[in-house]
Amino acid sequence: MPPKGKQATKGQKQIQEENQSTLKFYMYIIFGINAAYLVLQYIFFYDSFTALYIILFLWAVGVNFGSYKFMSSMASKGIDLNMEAGMAEHAKDVILVTCIVQSISLISNYFWLLWLLVPGRAFYLLWVNILAPWIFAEAPEVDEKKQKKMERKMRRH
Incomplete structure (x- = not known):
């Protein structure tokens, strides 16, 4: 049962402490x-x-530390890294997927192909949030008065 009343907000000090622990x-995950x-x-x-192993390892290190640097730059600006549906959430997902793929790739190199899920997810988010609404948006309605005015203007020319 959710608590009654207004949800408590976090102070800047608490956000900074949580960001540092995150x-x-x-x-630790990346280094480990x-x-x-x-x-x-x-x-x-x-x-x-x-x-091949060295290249894949360096790729994973670059992705992990790039995502980590992105998260730390967001934290330095005072943005809450633990906020749901934020950009830091995607960076954390990239780090976790990369670490999981890197660890199971010890079994077989073919597990590196699972990393293709990351750009696939990025394209899906791009499509759902930006491209599809823009492409399939309905034309704005024009009221009758403006329509008649435009028709008269077109007949003059």
Whole structure:
């Protein structure tokens, strides 16, 4: 049962503290997965640790730290990182998907293909929120008075 009355708002100090703990949590995830990936690749797959593994690892590191930097820049502006349906939510999702894909890719390199879900999701959000409403928007209604005025103007020319 939801509480009665107005929902309490967070103060700027509480938002900053929560942002710092969120950033710390995601930094631990990023460092932990990357360290585990390198160690396990080196120990178990040393003979097959090729340029492909290095490129994929560097790709994952770049994506993770790019998303982390985006989140930290939002936090420095005082934006709540734990707000639902915000841009930080998407950055957190990208970090988590990248870390999950990176960890299960130790089983098979084909799991890197799951990372294609991220641009697919980005295109879906672009389509649903921007492109489709713009393309399929109904033409604005013109009232009769303006329509007659436009017709008279067209006949004059």
